[in-house]
Amino acid sequence: MKKYDIIIVGAGVTGLRAAIEAVKQDLHVAVISKVHPLRSSSVVASGGLNAVLVNKNSSEEKQDSISEHFQDTMECGYDASNSEALNILVNKAPAKIKELEKWGCLFSRNKDDSIAQRKMGGASYSRTVYASDKTGRVIMNTLYEQCIRLRQNKPDMLRFYDEWFVQKLLTYNNMTCGVIALELATGKMEVFSAKAVIWATGGSGKIYGKTSNSLNNSGWGLALPLYAGASLRDMEYIQFHPTQLSGTHIMITEAARGEGAVLLNRKGERFLESYSDTNSKKELSPQDAISRNIRREILAGRGVNATCVHLDLTGLGSRKIKNKLPGVRELCKTFADLDPVRQKIPVTTGQHYTIGGINTDEKSQTDIDGLFAAGECACNGVHGVNRMEGNSLTETLVFGEIAAKQAASYIKQKHHKLPNTLFFKNAFSEEKNRVKTLLKKNGKVKPAEIKLRMNRAMDEFVGIYRDGMGLVEAAQIIKELKDIYQNDLQVSGMEARANYGLIDAIELKGSLDIAEIIIHSALKRNESRGVHFRNDFPTSKGRAKYSHIRYKKNKIKIRHIPIKVNVKPLLALFGEAKT
Amino acid sequence: MKEKHYKIAVFRFDPLIDTKQRFKNYTIPRNEVHTVLDALLYIRDHYDGTLAFRASCAQGRCGSCAMHINGKYGLACETPLRAGRNVVRPLSQLPIIKDLMVDMERFWEKYESIKPYLVRHSGEAHQSYENRKEMNEIIDCILCGACTSACMMTGLNLDFHGPAAYVTMNKFLKDERDAIHDQRMALVMGENGVFRCHSMYNCDEACPKNVKPSENILEIKKNIG
Numbered sequence: 001m002k003k004y005d006i007i008i009v010g011a012g013v014t015g016l017r018a019a020i021e022a023v024k025q026d027l028h029v030a031v032i033s034k035v036h037p038l039r040s041s042s043v044v045a046s047g048g049l050n051a052v053l054v055n056k057n058s059s060e061e062k063q064d065s066i067s068e069h070f071q072d073t074m075e076c077g078y079d080a081s082n083s084e085a086l087n088i089l090v091n092k093a094p095a096k097i098k099e100l101e102k103w104g105c106l107f108s109r110n111k112d113d114s115i116a117q118r119k120m121g122g123a124s125y126s127r128t129v130y131a132s133d134k135t136g137r138v139i140m141n142t143l144y145e146q147c148i149r150l151r152q153n154k155p156d157m158l159r160f161y162d163e164w165f166v167q168k169l170l171t172y173n174n175m176t177c178g179v180i181a182l183e184l185a186t187g188k189m190e191v192f193s194a195k196a197v198i199w200a201t202g203g204s205g206k207i208y209g210k211t212s213n214s215l216n217n218s219g220w221g222l223a224l225p226l227y228a229g230a231s232l233r234d235m236e237y238i239q240f241h242p243t244q245l246s247g248t249h250i251m252i253t254e255a256a257r258g259e260g261a262v263l264l265n266r267k268g269e270r271f272l273e274s275y276s277d278t279n280s281k282k283e284l285s286p287q288d289a290i291s292r293n294i295r296r297e298i299l300a301g302r303g304v305n306a307t308c309v310h311l312d313l314t315g316l317g318s319r320k321i322k323n324k325l326p327g328v329r330e331l332c333k334t335f336a337d338l339d340p341v342r343q344k345i346p347v348t349t350g351q352h353y354t355i356g357g358i359n360t361d362e363k364s365q366t367d368i369d370g371l372f373a374a375g376e377c378a379c380n381g382v383h384g385v386n387r388m389e390g391n392s393l394t395e396t397l398v399f400g401e402i403a404a405k406q407a408a409s410y411i412k413q414k415h416h417k418l419p420n421t422l423f424f425k426n427a428f429s430e431e432k433n434r435v436k437t438l439l440k441k442n443g444k445v446k447p448a449e450i451k452l453r454m455n456r457a458m459d460e461f462v463g464i465y466r467d468g469m470g471l472v473e474a475a476q477i478i479k480e481l482k483d484i485y486q487n488d489l490q491v492s493g494m495e496a497r498a499n500y501g502l503i504d505a506i507e508l509k510g511s512l513d514i515a516e517i518i519i520h521s522a523l524k525r526n527e528s529r530g531v532h533f534r535n536d537f538p539t540s541k542g543r544a545k546y547s548h549i550r551y552k553k554n555k556i557k558i559r560h561i562p563i564k565v566n567v568k569p570l571l572a573l574f575g576e577a578k579t
Numbered sequence: 580m581k582e583k584h585y586k587i588a589v590f591r592f593d594p595l596i597d598t599k600q601r602f603k604n605y606t607i608p609r610n611e612v613h614t615v616l617d618a619l620l621y622i623r624d625h626y627d628g629t630l631a632f633r634a635s636c637a638q639g640r641c642g643s644c645a646m647h648i649n650g651k652y653g654l655a656c657e658t659p660l661r662a663g664r665n666v667v668r669p670l671s672q673l674p675i676i677k678d679l680m681v682d683m684e685r686f687w688e689k690y691e692s693i694k695p696y697l698v699r700h701s702g703e704a705h706q707s708y709e710n711r712k713e714m715n716e717i718i719d720c721i722l723c724g725a726c727t728s729a730c731m732m733t734g735l736n737l738d739f740h741g742p743a744a745y746v747t748m749n750k751f752l753k754d755e756r757d758a759i760h761d762q763r764m765a766l767v768m769g770e771n772g773v774f775r776c777h778s779m780y781n782c783d784e785a786c787p788k789n790v791k792p793s794e795n796i797l798e799i800k801k802n803i804g
Contacts, residue, residue: 035641036643038721039633039636040641044640101703101705104754106706109707131718137640145695148691148695152691185682214641250637326715331638331639335657446625447624448624493628498680499629500623501627501629505628
């Protein structure tokens, strides 16, 4: 058994930022990640991160402010954002930029050497800090570099377990006490005991087929805390990105629209103008409205073909594309064999972001003592019911740090009575037997077949537009697939060593459970709100009636938790950016 | 008429069990796949779940799936399958864990040995527009390992840092905010340092992101000269 003060599961931006803070708090830290940190999904993030920076040289009369950031996010999120969490996000964002800058992050800059910002969807000002269109990669490099520096200075404090797959979250009397993980290369299993755990596993997009998410984002990261007794919330809110490359569903960043790209139908018309909700801001409208209207345009037969519309960058000029959107050009050349300088890009909608997740408060505390969650896997309500572009990277940094701070004070305050060794021994042998049993499964159906059927059901019935009948059908399909998983699954290989097929089989259980929860949440919400649109209930019930849907334990039990809808920002709290 | 299937020969080897390395041939329906990674995933999903290889983002940004494909290094996710036979091997010069999965530890050790982090002068001077502009190409390095795997000198001398580490090194040497320029130079001056590079340009050819490691190495050498 390995002992640490704190274990961080996941090594994307949230996990690495949390790790840096945890070491600063003098804790012994283990970061456990299924892939090497620099292969995390965060590296795919492109467009940038929102933060209000004061430009002293600006001659413009009207300047961005923290309360504007608050208001824009609220508006994008249909006034459903948790105002406490959002307050923290907008206030802390500028300091996060400053901190990355201090660590050497290579942000793009203006000619006067100030940090460059671009305007993205939903924003009233140019507020998104970026590094061309490779922002996630550049931030990940910086954070990982700082982790290496910490480790070289304090070798005992920080340990990375790269390519270790966490298969169980351990709790004892509703208190976190560690995890059990499997080393992919050797198949070795190990118990990690800890006083606190930070959960930072990212998105769950691979439950869908048409998604821009990485192969890793299976939904397993949401399933483990659920199995351990945490609750999930807002799971019906799945964000669909409006511009994914047709066929591959590789994301063409929203920064493209931020820089001036336009969306065109087969007649070459900027069709967003003809819909009331995208009429004024057009390509810079909130994502949900753009995605819905792209689908409408395609369904009305005005798509470029049966599946896509055009994203047109040809008006931007090669210089702008080379400087600000080089990644878009590379992706188009590699994956679609076209040059966006001269040719229009065929794009379509696809799953992009999991707004719901592990229920936390604005301090990243989950329902389980000692378990903190932050980033895309968590849901503190900051995004309301429609995430504003550019807010998620900011969220990972702000709440990654907060999670570690909270975990540190939890560790220091509380008298921790970890369970005895027998508890860990039993948990370990239980997990070992589970893997052994799985490896003996020699039914007729491979995990990939089940996954494909799940993906198709989610794409077809749980997409941008949903209705009761479709959702019931999807629920039925998932139920059948769970039966097949239970009774007729085939698992590859004889041992756990370097056996990715086994990992697929383990994770698939989580994917199916999370899919089921998404479907039932969507069924339960018989109204349309934010990214959740029901054809059979096309209107919103209004603010007064708003409540969250939560899931607890593996029982599918729905609890409506009404929220205070506080649409007015707490302006009294806002001053200049506190750093 | 186009063939209905792609053919792909995949390197298979389990060092704990097999005595010999071998290639196994697979046939993949053409309408199901486009890239080499698609084919590998298809094999894992439909034929043999134990085929070991890494993959993550599947869009050329994470660097997981660097391997040797049809005579060249590249990312499996970015490389289209070709008609006729495709041949896929793991990165070379690194111990094989299983099949296409190699042990990257040595690669990361070298990366970490060059102090891959900014050490600032006191104060918080920000980077200038001009200085940042010089970094436009260097930030494209995703540390996939293709260049170092292709480098013959890295193969001959285990202590040589190799091209990927030097690309990162050059990022910090170029950075006007960095305070340990001299320390960094001392690291590359030694017997196993940057002059082990004999400018064979294998790294440039291998790089899937067109970062041109050899030019970065040349810039480091010029720093010395």
